[in-house]
Amino acid sequence: MGSGILFSYPQLATLAGLQGVIVYAISSACPLMIFAFLAPIIRRKCPEGFVLTEWTRQRYGIVTALYLGGLTLLTLFLYMVAELSAIGQVVGALTGLDGLPVVIVECIVTTAYTCMLPAPDEVFAVRYRFVDNITPLALGGFKISFVTDNIQGAMICCLILIATITIGAKTDIRPELIADSGLLNSSLIGWQIIYILPVAILTNDFFLANYWLRAFASKTDKDLWIGISAAMIVILVVLTLVGFTGLIAVWSGAFPGDPPMEDGSVAFFLLLEKLPNWVVGIVLVMSVCLSTAAFDSLQSAMVSSASNDIFRNRLNIWWIRGAVVLVIIPVVVLALKAPSILQIYLISDLLSAATIPVLMLGLSERFYWWRGFEVLVGGLGGILTVFIFGTVYYGDARLGGELILLEQGLYTGDWGAFGAFIAAPLGGLLWGFVALALRLAVQLVLSRVRGTRFDALDYPFLVPQEDSDALAAETNDAITTKITGKFF
Numbered sequence: 001m002g003s004g005i006l007f008s009y010p011q012l013a014t015l016a017g018l019q020g021v022i023v024y025a026i027s028s029a030c031p032l033m034i035f036a037f038l039a040p041i042i043r044r045k046c047p048e049g050f051v052l053t054e055w056t057r058q059r060y061g062i063v064t065a066l067y068l069g070g071l072t073l074l075t076l077f078l079y080m081v082a083e084l085s086a087i088g089q090v091v092g093a094l095t096g097l098d099g100l101p102v103v104i105v106e107c108i109v110t111t112a113y114t115c116m117l118p119a120p121d122e123v124f125a126v127r128y129r130f131v132d133n134i135t136p137l138a139l140g141g142f143k144i145s146f147v148t149d150n151i152q153g154a155m156i157c158c159l160i161l162i163a164t165i166t167i168g169a170k171t172d173i174r175p176e177l178i179a180d181s182g183l184l185n186s187s188l189i190g191w192q193i194i195y196i197l198p199v200a201i202l203t204n205d206f207f208l209a210n211y212w213l214r215a216f217a218s219k220t221d222k223d224l225w226i227g228i229s230a231a232m233i234v235i236l237v238v239l240t241l242v243g244f245t246g247l248i249a250v251w252s253g254a255f256p257g258d259p260p261m262e263d264g265s266v267a268f269f270l271l272l273e274k275l276p277n278w279v280v281g282i283v284l285v286m287s288v289c290l291s292t293a294a295f296d297s298l299q300s301a302m303v304s305s306a307s308n309d310i311f312r313n314r315l316n317i318w319w320i321r322g323a324v325v326l327v328i329i330p331v332v333v334l335a336l337k338a339p340s341i342l343q344i345y346l347i348s349d350l351l352s353a354a355t356i357p358v359l360m361l362g363l364s365e366r367f368y369w370w371r372g373f374e375v376l377v378g379g380l381g382g383i384l385t386v387f388i389f390g391t392v393y394y395g396d397a398r399l400g401g402e403l404i405l406l407e408q409g410l411y412t413g414d415w416g417a418f419g420a421f422i423a424a425p426l427g428g429l430l431w432g433f434v435a436l437a438l439r440l441a442v443q444l445v446l447s448r449v450r451g452t453r454f455d456a457l458d459y460p461f462l463v464p465q466e467d468s469d470a471l472a473a474e475t476n477d478a479i480t481t482k483i484t485g486k487f488f
Contacts, residue, residue, distance in 0.1 A: 002079075002082070002083045002086060002087075002290050002291055002293075002294035002295070003083065003086040003087045003090050003287040003288075003290045003291040003294075004082055004083060004085075004086035004341045004345075005238075005239060005242050005290070006086070006090060006242065006268050006269075006283075006287060007086060007089065007265040007266075007268070007341050007342070008024075008265070008341060008342045008345070009021070009024060009025075009239055009242045009243040009245075009246065010242065010243065010245050010246030010249065010264065010265070010267040010268040011246065011263070011264040011265040011267065011342070012024050012193075012243065012246070012264075013183070013243045013244065013245075013246025013247050013250075013264075013267070014183075014246045014247075014249070014250055014255060014264030014267050015187075015189055015264055015411050016187055016189045016190040016193060017181075017182065017183030017184060017185065017186075017187060017190065017247070018183060018184055018247065019186050019187065019190035019191075020187075020189065020190050020193060020243075021240060021243035021244060021246070021247065022240070023190070023193050023194055023197060024193065024197055024239070024243060025236055025239040025240040025243055026236065027193070027197035027198045027200075027201050027202075028197075028201055028235065028236075028239050029232045029233075029235040029236035029239065030198075030232060030236075031198065031201050031202040031205050032205070032211075032228050032231060032232045032235070033228060033229075033232060034202060034205065034206075035205075035211055035212070035215040035224070035228055036215075036221075036224055036225045036228045036229070038363070039212075039215040039216060039218075039221075039224060040221045040224070041363060042055045042363075043216070045058075045059075045363075046058050046059075051209050051212040051213065051216070051304070051305065051308065051309070052068065052072075052206060052209075052212050053065050053068050053069045053072060053209075053305070053308070053309040054308065054309075056068045056359065057485065058485055059362045059372075059485045060359075060362060060371060060372030060375055060485045060486075060487060061371070061372040061485045061486055061487035062487070063372055063376065063487045064372030064375050064376055064485075064487060065309065066309070066310065067375075067376055067379070068309070068355070068359070069305060069306075069309030069310050070310075071207055071351060071352075071355060071379075072207050072208075072209055072305050072309065073302060073305055073306060073309075073310075074348075074351070075204065075207035075208065075348045075351070075352070076207075076208070076209065076210075076298050076301055076302045076305065077302075077327065077331065078344050078345075078347065078348045079208070079294075079298050079344075079345075079348070080295065080298050080299075080302075080327075080328075080331045080335075081331050081334045081335050081338055081344055082335075082338065082341045082344040082345060083291055083294050083295050083298065083335075084103050084106070084107070084291075084295070084331060084332060084335035085334075085335040085336070085338040085341055085344070086291065086341050087099065087102060087103060087106060087287060087288065087291040088100065088102065088103045088335060088336065089341075090269075090284070090287045090291075091284070091287075093266065093269040094269065094272065094280055094283065094284050094287075095284070100336065102288075103332060103335065103336075104332070106288070106291060106292055106295060107295075107328050107332065109292070110292055110295050110296040110299060111299065111325055111328065113296070114296045114299045114300050114303075153234075153293070155285075155286075155289050156238070156286055156289050156290060156293075157234070157238075159282050159283075159285060159286040159289070160238055160241060160286065162282055163279060163282055163283055163286065164241055166275065166276075166279050166282075167245065167248065167271070167275065167279070170274075170275050170276065170279070171248055171252050171271070171274065171275070172252060173248070173251045173252055174251060174252060174253055177250065177251045177252075177253060178251050181250050181251065183247055183250060183251075188413065189410065189411055189413075192410075192415075192417070192418045193410065195418065195421070195422075196410065196417065196418060196421045199349075199353055199421050199425065200345075200346065200349035200350075200352075200353060200421060201349070203349070203352040203353045203355075203356040203357070203425075204345075204348055204349045204352040204353075206352060206356045206359075207348070207351075207352050207356075208301065209301035209302070209304060209305040210297040210298060210300065210301035213300075213301060213304060214227075215228075242268070245267065245268045245271055246264065246267045246268065248271060249267040249268065249270055249271040250267070252271065252274065254267070254270040254271045254273065254274055255267040255270050255271070257270050265340075265341075265342075299324060302324050302327070303317070303320050303321055303324050306320050306323065306324070307320045340409065342409060342410070343405070343406055343407065343409055346406040346409070346410070346417075347404075347405055347406060349421075350383070350386065350404065350406060350420060350421070350424055351379075351383070353382070353421055353424040353425050353428075354378075354379050354380075354381075354382025354383050354385075354386070354424040354425065354427065354428040355375070355378075355379035355382065355428065356425075357378075357425045357428055357429055358374060358375050358378030358379060358382075358428045358429055358432040359375050359379075361432075362375075368459055368460060369436075369456065369457050370432075370436070371439065371485070371486050371487060371488065372485065372486065372487035372488070373435055373439050373487055373488045374432040374433070374435045374436050374439070375432065376435075376487075377431050377432060377434070377435035378428040378429060378431045378432030378435060379428055380431075381427055381428060381430070381431025381432070381434075381435075382423070382424045382425065382427045382428030382429075382431065383404060383424065384427070384431070385423045385424065385426070385427025385428070385430070385431070386400075386403060386404050386420045386423045386424050386427065387400045387401060387403070387404055388400070388423075388427075389403070389419050389420065389423040389427075390402070390403030390404070390416065390419075390420065393415070393416060393419060394416070403416055403417075403420050404420075406420065439456070439488060440456055440457075443456040444456070
């Protein structure tokens with residue numbers, strides 16, 4: 001969770017009402033359970049893996065792993081842009097000051113303790129679950145990210161409790177506005193997001209390497225279940241409370257305000273204007289805690305993903321960290337120009353909705369013949385399908401292209417966004433099976449020409465894993481999976 005929740009959740013509440021608040025909160029919290037289900041499975045299939053791309057390389061080959069690694073880095077980049085944009089807007093809305101200095105200070109502080117301080121071999125530590133045994137001097141990387149997450153999480157819970165009690169005690173609800181608002185009734189967007197949000201958030205969580213790092217760092221599967229269950233409950237409660245501020249803003253008359261504001265993303269801040277200044281201070285501190293907790297996790301995840309997924313741990317970690325520091329420059333520039341935080345998330349969601357379904361077919365032994373070529377074509381084909389759908393639906397190729405970027409957001413009152421999130425996964429699967437047919441046809445022709453047996457549908461032989469645990473214990477070096485799957 002980052003400070004962006006103070007914009008997106010109240011905004012949806014002003015549009016979809018109570019139905020939207022409940023659906024959004026549940027859709028954001030419950031998908032975390034997928035890590036409790038899938039992490040143990042991937043551990044068994046890829047014992048040396050610690051992020052999704054490691055299993056992808058073993059299952060689908062190098063090309064697909066690089067493709068997924070690139071999408072993962074792009075997702076982390078977009079999330080970093082959204083986070084800095086959000087905290088800058090929060091500071092501006094709460095204090096009236098320019099948010100740029102706060103953004104720069106946050107980048108410097110999180111970079112200092114995430115990328116600049118000495119750290120252990122992160123890959124080795126996560127893979128062999130030695131996170132708790134890292135020495136106190138090993139301050140850098142995800143270890144300190146874990147520590148700061150715990151501290152910030154405790155602070156956020158306390159601040160949320162204080163802010164909730166204060167808003168409940170100091171805000172006057174006007175009963176006549178409750179009936180007039182219609183926010184207790186169902187709506188078109190309320191029904192649409194029952195499908196859109198679970199698909200968008202569930203698939204996008206697969207691209208967040210910071211989640212996978214934490215999932216694979218758990219000592220046992222039981223610890224993983226306990227940790228994720230507790231996190232899901234806390235997130236569900238926090239997001240529900242934040243979403244309700246949008247309803248309270250409308251029912252108290254704070255939103256749309258005078259003069260009326262059309263953008264529901266400011267509902268939370270209009271509500272704060274009616275509360276004492278010390279409440280604003282608490283919310284500001286809470287926002288900074290949320291933002292730093294999210295941003296340092298994204299930074300450490302980007303370092304680990306780039307090091308392992310792209311360079312296979314062959315490039316010195318300090319070069320990777322230096323590159324991440326340089327990436328922050330365009331992140332800040334884009335964050336200052338980002339028109340909508342929700343739109344940034346939706347772009348990433350649409351990419352994941354097209355890619356993850358075709359990728360996850362490989363987890364099933366029944367799809368042993370599914371290869372990386374189908375995943376790559378399916379993922380790109382899913383995005384193409386969104387363009388085709390948008391062009392047909394709107395009757396305009398330009399609007400079809402804009403639908404890929406979801407420039408109109410979710411709240412257009414039509415079926416464009418809904419159709420996009422149906423077209424992406426279904427189109428991805430259809431293009432994947434078309435790619436499968438094409439690959440099998442090519443391989444059949446090649447086998448006839450070469451006079452060899454057609455073996456594209458043969459069940460693969462199980463290759464025994466090397467004793468990497470023993471080797472790593474002797475050398476203290478990071479070991480990467482030697483088995484590489486087939487792309488074509």
